[in-house]
Amino acid sequence: MKVFAGSSNPGLAREIAAYLKIDLGKCVLKRFSDGEIHFYIDENVRGEDVFIIQSGSHEANIHLMELLIMIDAFKRASAERITAVMPYYCYSRQDWKDRPRVPISARLVADLLETAGAGRVLAMDLHSPQIQGFFSIPVDNLSSVPVLSKHVLALGLNPLTVVSPDAGGVGRAKFFAKRLNADLAIIDKRRPEPNVAQVFNVIGDVKGRHCVLFDDIVDTAGTLVLSADAVMAQGASSVFGACTHPVLSGPALDRIERSPLEKLLVSNTIPLNDKSRGCPKIVTLSVAEIFGEAIRRINEGSSVSSLFV
Numbered sequence: 001m002k003v004f005a006g007s008s009n010p011g012l013a014r015e016i017a018a019y020l021k022i023d024l025g026k027c028v029l030k031r032f033s034d035g036e037i038h039f040y041i042d043e044n045v046r047g048e049d050v051f052i053i054q055s056g057s058h059e060a061n062i063h064l065m066e067l068l069i070m071i072d073a074f075k076r077a078s079a080e081r082i083t084a085v086m087p088y089y090c091y092s093r094q095d096w097k098d099r100p101r102v103p104i105s106a107r108l109v110a111d112l113l114e115t116a117g118a119g120r121v122l123a124m125d126l127h128s129p130q131i132q133g134f135f136s137i138p139v140d141n142l143s144s145v146p147v148l149s150k151h152v153l154a155l156g157l158n159p160l161t162v163v164s165p166d167a168g169g170v171g172r173a174k175f176f177a178k179r180l181n182a183d184l185a186i187i188d189k190r191r192p193e194p195n196v197a198q199v200f201n202v203i204g205d206v207k208g209r210h211c212v213l214f215d216d217i218v219d220t221a222g223t224l225v226l227s228a229d230a231v232m233a234q235g236a237s238s239v240f241g242a243c244t245h246p247v248l249s250g251p252a253l254d255r256i257e258r259s260p261l262e263k264l265l266v267s268n269t270i271p272l273n274d275k276s277r278g279c280p281k282i283v284t285l286s287v288a289e290i291f292g293e294a295i296r297r298i299n300e301g302s303s304v305s306s307l308f309v
Contacts, residue, residue, distance in 0.1 A: 001299040002045060006054035006070060008063040009271050012087060012288055013053040019292030025050075029066065037062075039069050041077055049299050050079040051122075053291075056090025057270040058249075064090055064109065068116045075117030083120040083298060084113055085291065087269035088245045092127035093217070095134075110134035122294060124269055124287065125172070125216045125244040140304050142294055144244040144267045145172075147285050148214075149179040151265055152242065157210035161185050161236075163202075165215050165227040176214045176242075185211070187227045198226070207235035218243045218264070221252035225259040232260045245269050246284075248276050256281055 004025040005013030017024045026042035052074070054067040067084060074082050094105035106127075113121060114137060121135060124142040132139040152160075160182040164173035166189045177184045185204025211231045218224050218241070228239045239260055246266035248256075253276055256264055266272075267287045276282055290307065297304050 001049045001051065001295070002043075003051045003053065003295065004041075004070065004074075006052065006063060006066045008057050008059075008066070009053065009055040009087065009269070011271055012055070012268050012286075012291075015268075015286055015288030016053060016292045016295065019289055020296060027070075029070075037066055037069050039066070039073055041073055044077075045074060046078040047080045049081050049083075050074050051083045051085050051295050051298075053085045053087070055087040055269055057088055057247075058273075060090040064112075068112055071113070071116040071118050081119045082117055083122055083295075084118040085122045085295065087124050087287070087291065089121075089123045089126055089131065092131060095128045095131055106131050107134045120298065122291070122298070124267075124291075127216055128168075129171075140294060140298070142287075142290055142304075143172075143175070143308055144269075144285075144287055144290070145176050145179055146308065147267060147287055147290065148242045148244075148265055149176060151283070151285055152180060152212055152240070155240075157212070157238075157240075159183070159209045161204065161206050161209045161211050163187060163204070163206065163211050163213045163227065163231055165189060165213055165223050169215055172216060173214050176212075180212075182212075183209070185231070187230060189223065189227075202230050202234050206231045208237055211236045211239045213239065213241045215241075215243045217245045217247055218252065218266070219247040220250045221248065221255040221259075224264075225255045225261070228259050228261050238262050241265065243267075246272060246276070246282070248272070253279055 002025045030038045052070050091105040091109045121139045126141050162173050162177035162182045163185045164170045165187045188201040213227050241261050241264040244267050265283050294304050
């Protein structure tokens, strides 16, 4: 087994390698003066089980292209199997035709990965579980719930309600609530256009309770903050946020700082910028152990799903 890293999330890659008690593979990733990506492998990988850690974070297009080029290089270097480890699967929100004449970009990314030569994909909290069906190769969809729920339990919040910020996230919120032995509530939300949310109703009892808003992605934080305002207006004692992928683009940080959120718990699938790391409301939790253990089990041919039983 050999583990290599692209440029998107070197911190997480180092933590995963440390968990596995191995060094990251030797490679060179540079840019030509015109911006083209230049990559080469600086060690022998013939017959090896190769894992490439590359998240589709803030520069999604560049990081995706890096990943495709790296996969192609390992395929041509005769690696036995190539697993694309994508903590954040970019373009996952474009997974169906919500209106006429739009692409299904999540499917396009799947086709690109397979064409490049990936034999397996390892991701975390795909925006829609059915994205796994876009592939004809094995896809393991890990969950950040064990890490996030452990931290929430340590806060000692009681009584506790997990709130899904929309109907589409009810499945993951139910799983989170089950781990916490908490009640469940749902925000009835409408989204008239991308990155614009309007909250209408809170379905479920939140009065006098501590609430945790749980979602897979926080992008501009519009949904998160409106949901926090809604549960507080219904008499919640306090409100926290928890998400797997802290995209945090545009006005997200300002909205979070002005919101009634006590804390926003995030994983490190996407690295925070300096400004976000300095926000006292944001708490970053590492998912390196989950990825490291999944990589070890894939390499050994043992069960990955048993990680979450």
